[in-house]
Amino acid sequence: MASTSTVTTLTIFSLLLFFINLTTSQQISTVDSECTDRWIHIRTLPSRFNLDLLSTCNHYPLTDDLCPYLSNHGLGPKTHTRTRSWYRTDPLLLELIFHRRILEYPCLTPDPNLATAVYLPYYAGIDSLRYLYGPDVNSSADHGSDLLSFLKQDSPEIWARRSGQDHFLVMARPAWDFSQPLTVDPPIWGTSFLERPEFFNLTALTLESRFWPWQEQAVPYPTSFHPHSLPFLESWIRRVRRSRRTSLMLFAGGGGTSSTPNIRRSIRMECTSTNVTVTESEIKTCDFVDCSNGICEHDPIRFMRPMLQASFCLQPPGDTPTRKATFDGIIAGCIPVFFEDQTAKMQYTWHLPEEDFREFSVTIAKEDVVFRGVRIADVLMSIPREEVARMREKVIEMMPRVMYRRHGASIGLMSKKDAVDIAIDGVLDKINSRV
Template sequence: MPNSLLLLLLVLRAVAGDAAADSADPCAGRRIHIRDLPPRFNTHLLRHCDAAFPLADPSSSVTSAPTCESLANHGLGPRTHARSRSWYRTDARLLEPFFHRRLLERRCLVADPSLADAVFLPYYAALDSIPYVLDPSLLNSSALHGASLAQFLARDRPQILARRHGHDHFMVLGGSAWDHSQPPHAEPRLLGTTSLVRLPEFENFTFLALESRSWPWQEHAIPHPTSFHPASLPRLEAWLARARRSHRTTLMLFAGGVSRPSRPNIRGSILAECANRTDACVVVDCSAGKCSHDPVRYMRPMLGAKFCLEPPGDTPTRRSTFDAILAGCVPVFFEDAAARRQYGWHLPPGRYDEFSVYIQKETVVLGGVKIGETLAAVPDAEVRGMRERALEMAPRVLYRRHGSTAELREAGNDAVDLAVDGALRRIRRRARALEEGQPEGIYAQEDDSVDA
């Protein structure tokens, strides 16, 4: 037998063996140990909620008892109205307790960390950062954010951390990685930021954040939570059917702050163009957090629009992008960092033109390009195709409710499932590199994205 054919036969046998092993053990490579942390690292931090999220719970005060309404339904927030079964007033900053709750439902959890392929840290990092963010007197101490957790991990059963030097650990950040990436010894300190992801004790951890920086291999972006959290397949299908049949009479929509910038930028250009084209453009005023916990304010207009404009704000990414996808409103991006470089586990990398439009912001701000004219020139058939593709991807970017039906779980992976699967792939890759004695492979910028 020729050597090439022999080699091919051996490869096929190995692949078949791996497939047989996986079918015999569905948890192979997927076992997760949820680290048991003292309450001061998670549940006790929920006491900060009233003080930190006054917009989420207007009836509460900083001095009241810790009854923050945003914590209802394990972090999804209260229902939008009494009869709602899928819509909640969700605050994305409480993603950490909700993600923790969802992981407790996963199969393949193991109590023995030595049997685990990955270790999840249920650390409510965004909540733990609140004292440093809100109290100016702690500004110079913000580099200590996460230090007590690092000390605990080094002291309590240190073999768990030492086994793979932290390469098998992952955690979730209910915010942007930029908010926690200030160098520990930076001077002067920036108010509102900490150094969590820059601490050397966490340098090998995987961080799942609502927005990642473009270069650190430790970080990966996961979708901003929307307010839609279905618990059954019929409720998901009913919403998608509504979005498909919605009558769209508006060309484009912008939902965001409406204050005019002091110097030219893409938001100012959008507001100016919409002011001159009220027949074709709808602006939803979301200033001062008006839309944060009131999805009706923007979802109904999105259902009536063909395109949703997604300009960058304080940071490149926006929750509105995922609201638009759920509504079947074709997202319009103005810079690559807004999504194209962020969500490779949830959105199809390299194929954004299938469900979105890209208009370079400089051509609008400085080049005189009109957004409305550009979008009006897109053929209706292409718009329908992009809308359908967006709605096909919608189940991948939403966070279904905890305790959802088996039928919905078996219908496909949601944002949590894809985030965990992506973290497991990264961790397995690093484990192989360590076992093969190739530490440089740990840091290689391999493409671990998965086509949607």
């Protein structure tokens, strides 16, 4: 059973959603001229598709207890009492974060016939837990059947108008977790939501895409940084700029302990065997923050200070190509070093434009490191200091694009598009190009 505090959180959140939604609906007429081809209709779903799912936040012993991280509308508890920007955010709660933020979108309409896009506030990633870890694991092909039945039975003309091509939702897990073929028997891993032909037309915002299906688009993992005003963002940027970079490179992560050759093993070996000072500049060659067993996941204090002190942050693939640490590093002004294009370049094309990659990141083929003896430190030390400074400025410039600002932010901060704003722009462009 969920704790009393969790139930209280859900009750308050339900009321707040209602009042914000009501207020937004009453104000839409004031922005008509700015909303041509940008209207969004939020589909009203029964609470079993969203808020009720939050009550299962501690039902799955194989996952972290999500209950402590529901506070602040999914941003989680503050890292310390005096902060107004830093939270212990769990990426799985992006669905809740996005739902709360889209209620502030200025071009909402209660009339689906006027809308360019229809948002489904379905917490697919949280609902998937019962198929991934719970008693329904052997019926994972059923994931989405209840939602589909509702869409076809309740105001069916909304779904039928464009066969779902104008619908979108957020799925706060890698798309692979929703991509088990319908023909697999017995099920191996994941649900079959994205494999259902009925959902091929909708747009799914996932933390990692599979590259080829047209319905998926990767969006940044939420970090712990959620400023509420422009002065707080600018204050952080000033701190990033003046931070003394005492390490050439940093790896914050786990793995790399097996005897099988892989990029994480090579990084760990290089960091532990060459952890010496570069004489002419008095900086450490490599710093290592061991994040094994998820100990860094809700504790940004553990890795953010080392990231602020490093010039480059190594972003090797792990179980899947993408990493939350990519975005943590950008928030710290740490230049990302990628070892395959699938980690970011082929994923976050809306938020990290492909044509800009060489301006803010370094790519070293993992095969060169693992099998050809290339030392990462040698590659990075060969980059001129002036070029490093330019790359860091580009990373800082891109910081607002990958952060999720706090809901209810000031007007000044809202003038800078964040990850939600860019995701909405991308969805609207994608849907407009289709229909």
